[in-house]
Amino acid sequence: MKIKNGLGFRMVNAKSIVYEFKKDLMGKTGRQTSTLFLSQIAALFLGVFTGIINTRVLGPEGYGILAFFFTITSFTVLFFRFGFFSASGLLIAQAKDERKERELAGASVIVAFLIGISYSFFILFLSFFVDDIFNTNVGWILRYSSFLLIALPFGMLVPQVGRGMNKIERLSLFSVIPTAVYLLGALMLLKIIQIEPFHFILLSIFSTIVSVLVVMHSFHPLFNNIRENLKEIWKKNKEYGFHLYLGQIVDQSTYQLDRIFITYFVNTTLHHIFC
Numbered sequence: 001m002k003i004k005n006g007l008g009f010r011m012v013n014a015k016s017i018v019y020e021f022k023k024d025l026m027g028k029t030g031r032q033t034s035t036l037f038l039s040q041i042a043a044l045f046l047g048v049f050t051g052i053i054n055t056r057v058l059g060p061e062g063y064g065i066l067a068f069f070f071t072i073t074s075f076t077v078l079f080f081r082f083g084f085f086s087a088s089g090l091l092i093a094q095a096k097d098e099r100k101e102r103e104l105a106g107a108s109v110i111v112a113f114l115i116g117i118s119y120s121f122f123i124l125f126l127s128f129f130v131d132d133i134f135n136t137n138v139g140w141i142l143r144y145s146s147f148l149l150i151a152l153p154f155g156m157l158v159p160q161v162g163r164g165m166n167k168i169e170r171l172s173l174f175s176v177i178p179t180a181v182y183l184l185g186a187l188m189l190l191k192i193i194q195i196e197p198f199h200f201i202l203l204s205i206f207s208t209i210v211s212v213l214v215v216m217h218s219f220h221p222l223f224n225n226i227r228e229n230l231k232e233i234w235k236k237n238k239e240y241g242f243h244l245y246l247g248q249i250v251d252q253s254t255y256q257l258d259r260i261f262i263t264y265f266v267n268t269t270l271h272h273i274f275c
Contacts, residue, residue, distance in 0.1 A: 035172045046179040053186050057195050065197040069138050070204070072130070073123070077152050079249065080119045083241025084111050084233060085153075085160045091236050092164030099222065105161050106221035107229035112157045116150035123149050141198050148205045154212040161219055170218045177211040178204075 055063050088108040095101045127142035162171030185203045189195060 035169045038172075040172075040175050043175040043179050046176070046183055050179060050183050050186065053183070053190075054200060057186075057190065058197055058200065062197045065136070065138055065141070066200055068134070068136060069141055069197070069201055072126075072138070072142070073149065073152060076122065076126070077119060077156070080115055080122070080153055081156055081245055081248070082115065083237045083243070083245030084108075084115065085157045085241075086244050087237040087239075087241030088157070088233055089160030089164040090240060091232060092161060093166075095164075101165050102220055102222040103224050103229050104233070105165070105216075105219050106223040107226055107233055108157055108161060109154075109216065109221055110223075110226065110230070111233060112154050113150070115153045119153055120146050120150045141201060144198075145201060145205060148202070148209070151205065151209045151212055154216070155208060158212060158215050162215070165219060167219065170215060173218075174211055174215045177214060178207040181207040181210050 054066060058066060085108070088104060088111065092101050092104045092108075095104060123142050124146040127139045127146065129139075130142060131137060131139040158174050159171060162168065162174070182204055185207065186200065189199055189203065193199065
């Protein structure tokens with residue numbers, strides 16, 4: 001029952017509050033929020049175990065190499081978005097029917113693949129200089145894994161497509177699958193081979209590839225009207241995506257620079273301690 005007090009505010013009884021909260025929680029938005037939240041908690045929980053395995057198996061020096069590899073890749077890949085993924089996500093959200101959403105998702109996959117190829121060549125080029133610059137021994141790892149790193153930009157595309165299609169439940173899988181696959185794979189590798197940082201790096205990339213394939217397949221992208229949809233993405237990127245990209249670069253340009261500088265001025269072992 002609602003009562004109006006002397007100050008003009010309307011008071012709502014407890015039953016009404018509980019009912020509205022339950023209604024919101026059981027609705028689509030509530031389910032999506034709960035699923036995404038629980039998936040992130042699960043990913044954090046699994047991440048604790050993967051961290052324990054990484055540090056205890058590899059030791060300070062090995063884990064330092066592992067951490068520096070992912071510092072380099074996670075930092076450099078930020079510059080390879082070019083705004084296309086944000087533009088694609090916005091177009092998908094604005095699409096008037098499901099078929100158009102799926103066609104835009106298919107065109108976005110092609111864009112991400114082309115960006116992935118360019119990123120792969122960049123990593124291959126960088127691998128010939130990184131050891132001299134940072135006095136490390138990760139150049140050969142970057143070189144041999146450069147082809148697989150084509151999948152890395154897809155990690156920035158999947159959330160945009162998921163949000164654009166409003167398929168948060170499927171998107172929440174993207175938080176759990178990589179860590180779960182990595183954890184299971186690490187436990188299997190421990191029983192059959194002597195682990196080196198390179199093995200865990202390949203396993204992590206493989207986990208990302210599996211996650212991208214599973215989640216993107218669940219979006220059912222269509223590869224129809226490719227030229228038309230690519231033109232739309234290009235136009236939206238010029239209007240919106242690239243400007244957002246420039247802002248993100250300015251905002252995130254210092255991302256993980258502290259860890260890069262630690263390796264540059266000291267070594268990867270201290271990088272491990274910092275991580």
